[in-house]
Amino acid sequence: MSATQPAATINLAVIPGDGIGPEVIAEALKVLEKVVAEEGVTLEQTEYKLGAQHWLETGETLPDEVLADLRTRDAILFGAVGAAPGDTRIPSGIIEREMLLKLRFSLDHFVNLRPSRLYGTVGSPLANPGNIDFIVVREGTEGPYVGNGGTLRGGTPHEVATEVSLNTAHGVERVVRDAFRRASERPRKHLTLVHKHNVLVFAGHLWKRTVEAVAREFPEVTHDYLHIDAATIFMVTDPSRFDVIVTDNLFGDIITDLAAAITGGIGLAASGNINMDRTAPSMFEPVHGSAPDIAGQQKADPTAAILSAALLLDHLGYTTAARRIEAAVVADIESRNGESRSTAAIGDAIAAAL
Amino acid sequence: MSATQPAATINLAVIPGDGIGPEVIAEALKVLEKVVAEEGVTLEQTEYKLGAQHWLETGETLPDEVLADLRTRDAILFGAVGAAPGDTRIPSGIIEREMLLKLRFSLDHFVNLRPSRLYGTVGSPLANPGNIDFIVVREGTEGPYVGNGGTLRGGTPHEVATEVSLNTAHGVERVVRDAFRRASERPRKHLTLVHKHNVLVFAGHLWKRTVEAVAREFPEVTHDYLHIDAATIFMVTDPSRFDVIVTDNLFGDIITDLAAAITGGIGLAASGNINMDRTAPSMFEPVHGSAPDIAGQQKADPTAAILSAALLLDHLGYTTAARRIEAAVVADIESRNGESRSTAAIGDAIAAAL
Numbered sequence A, B: 001m002s003a004t005q006p007a008a009t010i011n012l013a014v015i016p017g018d019g020i021g022p023e024v025i026a027e028a029l030k031v032l033e034k035v036v037a038e039e040g041v042t043l044e045q046t047e048y049k050l051g052a053q054h055w056l057e058t059g060e061t062l063p064d065e066v067l068a069d070l071r072t073r074d075a076i077l078f079g080a081v082g083a084a085p086g087d088t089r090i091p092s093g094i095i096e097r098e099m100l101l102k103l104r105f106s107l108d109h110f111v112n113l114r115p116s117r118l119y120g121t122v123g124s125p126l127a128n129p130g131n132i133d134f135i136v137v138r139e140g141t142e143g144p145y146v147g148n149g150g151t152l153r154g155g156t157p158h159e160v161a162t163e164v165s166l167n168t169a170h171g172v173e174r175v176v177r178d179a180f181r182r183a184s185e186r187p188r189k190h191l192t193l194v195h196k197h198n199v200l201v202f203a204g205h206l207w208k209r210t211v212e213a214v215a216r217e218f219p220e221v222t223h224d225y226l227h228i229d230a231a232t233i234f235m236v237t238d239p240s241r242f243d244v245i246v247t248d249n250l251f252g253d254i255i256t257d258l259a260a261a262i263t264g265g266i267g268l269a270a271s272g273n274i275n276m277d278r279t280a281p282s283m284f285e286p287v288h289g290s291a292p293d294i295a296g297q298q299k300a301d302p303t304a305a306i307l308s309a310a311l312l313l314d315h316l317g318y319t320t321a322a323r324r325i326e327a328a329v330v331a332d333i334e335s336r337n338g339e340s341r342s343t344a345a346i347g348d349a350i351a352a353a354l
């Protein structure tokens, strides 16, 4: 699906966000600017002020005009958003829902792509991690994330609160097909569906039936199934069994944080919120949050943001440039010797290794 | 809440179930029979044939008369149920839902208690597990497990499948209060609510508000909050931070399998499905499933089933007997030297160590 003749100009939206977001995005841009210049591509940047701090100053989460403007860009590079945990001025979850999730839903980011790889020199909390190299294709536009629920008799002893998970054939099929395609392009060609179909019967059976149906289009790809609870066990006892995982929005949220933890932490975990139909720009962001406790101190690892920029280039068809960033990151990671470097120093080292 | 003067007779229901269920239950009964006899308690047993095999023979999951009969017992000791993965004769999930979950819901097992402890000699998949000793209080009667959902235009490209999570003030408050009480009786007196309230707003806020309210009744207990995704990270990077976790039915399902994995596997993980109002018998079962691949081979570890019998005695007020089983299990575990023993040999050793 990559464009074979990518454009000579990338019209990039940049949303640095809150906390460590601006610091890690600065390094991602440093690397991105260098590699695209060397590839003869022009990078036009438009920065958008959004996030918890912006909400405090303006009361805005994601105005319609800003969303419309973002739609005119080729892709979005996103840092992190979120208030400090103790900050009671911001209603809990509002930035996440009215901005981050609103972007994913409005721009139809149905493939939430999260690769997990354990690099040689990186410490895993697992005693025997083995060779970890898998991707999670998390559905990004439906499931329990749709915000469909309510409260009856709130605050009384008779309160009832509901959350509705919505799943459609359209939504499940497109992400399952994308996951099979990605599996077919990988050496091991194996796909694992993760769900809980013995309890969540209606959604679970839609996912299972869809996997069975789409599997026929990819006879070279083997597939199996794991309940989400069993998948978390394998994540810590035998993570090398995984190649491509496809799963729903909530299970994907959980399993990708666990996957980041076993591969050395969310400082390295990149992600793409991808609209594979290319009807709107896709968005690339580190899996980590805004980490207000270490913000502004040059303590954050920008590697996840830099790898997210590589995913961005890949999506836009600049595969050589993407591979160069990945190789520079691997070279940098393999030369790490446990000394702590500043955010900028890591960015500099990766840019130098390009 | 334990009865101070427990009855001189325990009227026990036994459901061995499928796969390794009968083997591990035989060992649990061996230990239970010995300890109650020594404590001067009479153990009356009634065995119930239920499970996948029984369904194949009779087409019955859990008939109303059987459920009514079970209600007359003091407690239920449960092995495991479930068909072999490849067995297409049994509709997927039917035994789990129409029997196991039906028991939990019908008998109002609102406290699904799952202790996690890493014993000295047991290998953890974590490189530096630290001192792991926490309990998960999983809600057992509501949330996404209620079976409320449906399918519209099933099998067509326009299919919509829903799953509704139902949460009530009544249901959340009673389990949160139980978790605080358990925390108040533990040395560290710390409770962690695990949810995803930034996305699952309606259910999440009911849980958060309830924890804040009930916390006032337990000023000696400290509490904090983690999103489910962050909780899985801490489970592998810093599990010793946990003391008591309280969470909903689905998050509890996931986190307890992960907890079992980091403490050496589900061969050791016990659980109680407890009706703290004592309006119906509680049910005690190992967290593991029926493991058809190793059934009938004396390969299963009965420790989880034996520890479940200890939880059963505890619930019925026989605390001395419960502590004796736990001590015997600890003694046995600490004398393990990596040699593999049969299911019966482990049961014999624990019975001998009483």
Ligand SMILES: CC(C)[C@H](C(=O)O)[C@@H](O)C(=O)O
Pocket (backbone or CB within 6 Å): A096, A097, A100, A101, A253, A287, B198, B199, B229
């Ligand atoms: C911030 C939050 C809404 C988000 C999610 O749950 O998707 C985050 O955890 C993630 O995984 O990107």
Ligand SMILES: CC(C)[C@H](C(=O)O)[C@@H](O)C(=O)O
Pocket (backbone or CB within 6 Å): A198, A199, A229, B096, B097, B100, B101, B253, B287
């Ligand atoms: C068998 C299944 C329905 C059950 C659950 O999801 O509760 C099991 O995984 C458990 O944790 O006891």
